[in-house]
Amino acid sequence: MPSTVLDIDIDIDTPHGPARAHVTKVRGAHGAVVLGHGAGGGVAARDLTAASEAALASGFSVALVEQPYRVAGRRSPAPARQLDAAWTAVIAHLRSGPLKRVALVTGGRSSGARVACRTAAETGAIGVLCLAFPVRPPGRPDAPSRQDELDAVQVPVLVVQGDRDPFGMPVPGPARTVVTVKGDHSLRGDLEAVRTAVSRWLGQLL
Secondary structure, eight states: OOOEEEEEEEEEOOBTBOEEEEEEEETTOSEEEEEEOOSSOOTTOHHHHHHHHHHHHTTEEEEEEEOHHHHTTOOSOOOHHHHHHHHHHHHHHHHHTTTTTSOEEEEEETHHHHHHHHTHHHHTOSEEEEESOOOSOTTOTTSOOOHHHHHTOOSOEEEEEETTOTTOOOOOBTTEEEEEESSSTTOGGGHHHHHHHHHHHHHHHO
16 A cells, blocks of 8 residues: 555535545555545445545545535535536645646546536546446436436546446446446445456556
């Protein structure tokens, strides 16, 4: 494991209130991975922890980002446009501070993955890491698919998806790898497989 040179929490002003980034910076980092949480959960989700561990072991710094609504103590997520605006503000702050002059991979789990996809071009991400991408709400086969959010990303994408995820299974694409692991939307069924998938993809990215 590369040695850590910075491990801090940073409150960051956004257009929709303060967000919080938990930053672990490693010496001589190849790049940085910035991850957001799901709609009703936080940055301590086990799949986010597994992905963070894989990134750190691969020589990447990591930032786990709490959206303003979570920092304020609310569980109900903000509208998509607010999530996206807060996320881009956080990325801009990190780029000018602790993650200056390193290539950034953005991503997250579920809702956080959607945010990273929608803002990939604006944030200048070199890749997007999606954990449990929610293709369609469970039990609503007629609901619009969110596959187009993945299709719109112009940089390499990794999707790690549970084989029993009720939110559906994304399809691979020319620059999109979909890795299926044992489990449901939580991805807790095989966290080692999550780590392995993330490590391999990051190793090929830079």
